[in-house]
Amino acid sequence: MTGFDQLIAGFSVALSLKGLLYCFIGCLWGTIVGVLPGLGPLAGMTLLLPLTFGLDPTIGIIMLTGIFYGAMYGGSTTSILVRIPGEAASVVTCIDGYEMARQGRAGPALMIAAIGSFVGGTFSILGLMFIAPPLAKVMIAIGPSVEVVLILLALGVISVVSAGSRIKTATMLVLGLLLGTIGLDNLTGTARFTFGNANLAGGLSFTALAIGLFGVSEILINLEKTEAIKAIRPKLRELVPRWKDLRDSAPAVGRASIIGFIFGIIPGVSHVVATFVSYAVEKRFSAHPEEFGKGAIAGVAGPETANNAVTGTAMIPLLALGIPSIPATALLLSALTIHGVQPGPLLLTDHPEVFWGLVASMYIGNVMLLILNLPLVGIFVNLLRIPYAWLVPIILIVSIIGVYSVNFSVADIWIMVLSGGAGYLLRKFGYEMAPMLLALVLGDRLEENFRLALTMSGGSYATFADKASIIVLTATVGLLLTVQALAWAFGYRKSFADEAEGA
Amino acid sequence: MSEGSDTAPVAAAPLLPRAVRVRRGGVAMACILLLIGLVFVWQASLLDFGGLGLPGPGFFPLALGAILGATSAVIGLACWRESDEEQTVELGHYDVLVVFVALLAVPTVFEWLGAYLTLGLFGAALLILIARTSLWLAVLAAVIAMAGCWFFFQLLLGLQLPAGLL
Numbered sequence: 001m002t003g004f005d006q007l008i009a010g011f012s013v014a015l016s017l018k019g020l021l022y023c024f025i026g027c028l029w030g031t032i033v034g035v036l037p038g039l040g041p042l043a044g045m046t047l048l049l050p051l052t053f054g055l056d057p058t059i060g061i062i063m064l065t066g067i068f069y070g071a072m073y074g075g076s077t078t079s080i081l082v083r084i085p086g087e088a089a090s091v092v093t094c095i096d097g098y099e100m101a102r103q104g105r106a107g108p109a110l111m112i113a114a115i116g117s118f119v120g121g122t123f124s125i126l127g128l129m130f131i132a133p134p135l136a137k138v139m140i141a142i143g144p145s146v147e148v149v150l151i152l153l154a155l156g157v158i159s160v161v162s163a164g165s166r167i168k169t170a171t172m173l174v175l176g177l178l179l180g181t182i183g184l185d186n187l188t189g190t191a192r193f194t195f196g197n198a199n200l201a202g203g204l205s206f207t208a209l210a211i212g213l214f215g216v217s218e219i220l221i222n223l224e225k226t227e228a229i230k231a232i233r234p235k236l237r238e239l240v241p242r243w244k245d246l247r248d249s250a251p252a253v254g255r256a257s258i259i260g261f262i263f264g265i266i267p268g269v270s271h272v273v274a275t276f277v278s279y280a281v282e283k284r285f286s287a288h289p290e291e292f293g294k295g296a297i298a299g300v301a302g303p304e305t306a307n308n309a310v311t312g313t314a315m316i317p318l319l320a321l322g323i324p325s326i327p328a329t330a331l332l333l334s335a336l337t338i339h340g341v342q343p344g345p346l347l348l349t350d351h352p353e354v355f356w357g358l359v360a361s362m363y364i365g366n367v368m369l370l371i372l373n374l375p376l377v378g379i380f381v382n383l384l385r386i387p388y389a390w391l392v393p394i395i396l397i398v399s400i401i402g403v404y405s406v407n408f409s410v411a412d413i414w415i416m417v418l419s420g421g422a423g424y425l426l427r428k429f430g431y432e433m434a435p436m437l438l439a440l441v442l443g444d445r446l447e448e449n450f451r452l453a454l455t456m457s458g459g460s461y462a463t464f465a466d467k468a469s470i471i472v473l474t475a476t477v478g479l480l481l482t483v484q485a486l487a488w489a490f491g492y493r494k495s496f497a498d499e500a501e502g503a
Numbered sequence: 504m505s506e507g508s509d510t511a512p513v514a515a516a517p518l519l520p521r522a523v524r525v526r527r528g529g530v531a532m533a534c535i536l537l538l539i540g541l542v543f544v545w546q547a548s549l550l551d552f553g554g555l556g557l558p559g560p561g562f563f564p565l566a567l568g569a570i571l572g573a574t575s576a577v578i579g580l581a582c583w584r585e586s587d588e589e590q591t592v593e594l595g596h597y598d599v600l601v602v603f604v605a606l607l608a609v610p611t612v613f614e615w616l617g618a619y620l621t622l623g624l625f626g627a628a629l630l631i632l633i634a635r636t637s638l639w640l641a642v643l644a645a646v647i648a649m650a651g652c653w654f655f656f657q658l659l660l661g662l663q664l665p666a667g668l669l
Contacts, residue, residue: 050660167581171536171574178543178567185560192560193546216606223598223633224520389634392602393626394648400609400622401652405662413610421603428592429525429532447563459556 007129010356014364018059023361026063027368030070034090035078035380039395041071041328043215046207047398049335050405057339058354062361064335068328069121069311069362072271073369076113076304077380081106089271089307092279096292096299108241109300114373116253116305121366123257124264124312128319129359132348135320139345144449144456145463151446153476154323158435169435172426176436179204180443187451199411206334206441208403208415210327213433215399216420219392221427241297249301252282256305262482263306264313264325271310271326278306312362318343319355323442327434330441338406519600522591526582533579540575543568598633605629617667623649 013019026048033044044067052060075090080097093113100109155173182193183203194200241249256278263274282302283292292299315332317323322344324330336343341351348355373380403416423433457463543564553559605628613621623645630641656662 050656050662054660165578167574167578171571171578174567174571174574175536175539178539178564178571181543181564181567188551188560190550190560192550192564193543220599220602223602224593224596387634389598390630392633393629396602396606396629397622397626397648397652401618401656401662401664404613404618404664405656405660408663410610410613413613417603417606417610420606424599424603425532425594428594429529431532450563451558454556454558459554461556 006352006356007360009353010358010360013058013353013357014062014360018056019062019357019361020364022055022059022063023066023365024368026066027070027073027365027372030067030072031074031077031369031372031380032383033067034071034074034076035383036391040214040218041068042210042331043218043395043399044071045328045331045335046211046215047395047402049207049331049338050402052335052339053405057336057341057351058357060339061332061336061341061354061358062365064332065315065358065362066365068332069308069365070369072121072308072311073114073117073373074380075307076117076300077110077373077377078384080109080113080300081381082384089275089310090303091272092275092303093300093307095279096294096296099293099295100297100300103295105295108245108297110377111241111374112245112249112297112301113304114370116249116256116301117308118366118370119253120257120260120305120307120309121312121369122363124261124309125359125362125366127261127264128312128315128362132316132320132355135316136345136348139321140349142468143453145453145466146468147449148446148453149464149473150321150476151323151442151449153473154317154325155435155439155442155446157476158438165430168431172431172433172436173439176439177443177446179209179436180440181447186444186448197411199409202407203444204440205403205407205409205412205415206330206437207406208412209419209440210331210334210437211399211403212416212419213423213437214327215395216416217423217427217433219395220420220424222388223392245297248297251285252278252298252301253305255281255285256302257309259302260306260309261313264310265316271307271314274306274310275303278302315358319347319358320345322347322445324438327437330438333441520593520596523594525587525590525592528592528594529582530579533575533582536575537572537579540568540571540573544572601632602629605632613667614665615667617669618664619649619653620667620669622652 014023029048030041030044033039033041033047045064048063048067052063055063072089076093076097078084079090079093080101083094083098097109097113100106155177158169158173180203182200184191184194184201191201259278259281260274263277279292279299279302282296282298283289286292286296286298288296314325314329317325318329318333322333322342324333333343336354341347341354399416400413403412404410406412427433453463454461547561547565547568550561550564551559552561552565605625609621609625616624626648627641627645630636630644631638634641636644656664
């Protein structure tokens with residue numbers, strides 16, 4: 001079958017009644033978790049993970065991915081109307097989006113954010129469709145040594161592009177890798193750090209750790225904030241942007257689609273970094289940079305487009321290489337594995353229906369979100385009227401049931417609670433959680449391939465410097481340097497710190 | 504300033520939340536990470552190390568534990584030398600402590616009391632203690648929430664949660 005035939009087959013899955021229903025559930029739930037502060041895509045996906053257990057893997061992944069990009073859409077609503085980012089990647093949208101809302105232009109800001117999200121999202125799906133299959137073909141030919149080089153590069157890149165302290169990020173990476181060694185050794189079956197506890201033999205539950213480190217710690221941090229939420233409510237007829245708004249945003253949407261696309265492949269905090277770089281680029285290119293921070297529409301269009309462009313592109317390393325670049329795709333990897341589907345180069349040959357069904361559903365989901373977000377914006381904003389103290393027990397109860405239901409183990413609830421407490425303390429002292437989680441997912445494969453490569457080469461470390469490894473290394477370093485140069489040229493680090501403080 | 508204000512009794516600082524100096528807290532955090540690294544090194548040393556060319560199950564964790572120890576030590580030293588004396592982090596917020604203690608109670612009694620009773624009590628306690636609702640409203644909300652959970656998870660998804668005392 002050609003790629004086009006497979007895409008048609010993918011559409012037949014995505015357009016089936018079940019495909020449409022679960023795609024809609026994912027997009028709707030994603031928008032809700034994106035709107036609600038303290039619930040990001042990761043928590044949203046984990047909460048509905050048990051729902052996928054009885055489903056066909058393709059349908060399950062369609063729903064989980066819908067939550068992922070739905071949350072990116074939803075995050076902009078609260079940024080613009082309340083000045084509270086629904087999730088981290090929407091922080092920069094607060095700056096000009098909220099200013100526009102204060103000036104009575106919340107409608108156009110929401111509309112442009114939705115259009116930009118749609119364009120960026122669609123652009124990245126095209127990239128996913130055209131890049132992932134040939135990349136997977138190349139990856140099939142490589143051995144464990146190149147995989148080690150790739151994973152090491154991915155981890156190295158996370159510490160380089162991270163917005164926080166590099167040494168702290170590196171420490172979190174190492175801690176994640178260490179936690180990944182708990183359980184039975186894959187190659188010899190030796191129990192490591194289990195202390196005789198059978199619950200630890202299979203390793204620490206990724207879902208429990210993810211919910212603890214991200215969800216629970218976020219809730220604990222949000223509980224410290226006491227300010228009441230005041231939302232600006234736009235009327236439906238105010239949503240239509242002016243011709244000037246569209247004209248001013250179009251170049252920003254185009255540039256941000258490319259920025260988001262490039263940053264999506266880079267592991268780490270790609271969503272957040274892409275939005276800040278896009279904002280800085282728009283400010284630099286603007287004929288009126290002084291308007292930025294005072295309600296410039298390009299300051300909304302750029303970051304929102306980049307944010308959603310990253311979402312589709314982030315699926316490329318996951319589906320083609322089996323390497324997640326952000327925590328949300330790490331959870332998708334975990335979900336696919338639960339369903340017996342191994343993401344990576346063989347996904348396209350072993351389970352083409354999963355890949356093409358997902359690609360097709362992302363096109364449909366983007367249209368659904370565009371339709372869903374604009375007329376229903378008033379309903380989503382009303383969600384913010386629920387006091388946070390009422391939301392906390394609901395979120396935690398569903399999280400506990402979600403975590404328990406993965407392995408039916410109370411030990412997983414313990415892991416969730418304790419990692420939540422640890423995550424809260426670590427975040428208070430400036431440690432980031434994303435690197436730890438990504439390292440935890442990749443650690444197993446890193447060690448296995450490292451030892452396998454050495455065994456195959458008779459103990460020679462030269463195997464990590466063979467021709468294929470060098471090509472991968474050079475290509476990735478080249479890409480990394482380009483991205484870093486772009487980021488530094490537009491001063492993302494400075495803008496990141498300044499704007500995050502201001503937002 | 505008037506004389507009266509000079510002699511007025513100074514209001515005692517609230518016990519919680521406590522302001523912890525970033526320097527002290529940062530060093531403590533680095534020490535905990537260092538300790539974790541050392542525990543992993545110690546435990547990994549009990550496993551088969553293999554050789555440099557043919558690593559055993561102890562090789563990776565030993566190396567990683569050592570790296571974690573080293574980076575934590577660097578962070579601790581940097582915190583001690585560079586942190587602003589006056590910079591603080593607030594720890595021990597009342598609502599945070601309440602939620603965390605309630606969370607710790609959940610796995611302790613989850614199987615014994617049963618999922619629905621445990622989570623119902625957990626929800627009601629949080630509503631009373633952090634949302635400051637009345638007892639009857641909290642109980643009513645908890646009962647409705649548990650009925651919803653039972654319907655969604657047990658009936659729709661077929662998830663069997665521990666019944667416990669029920």
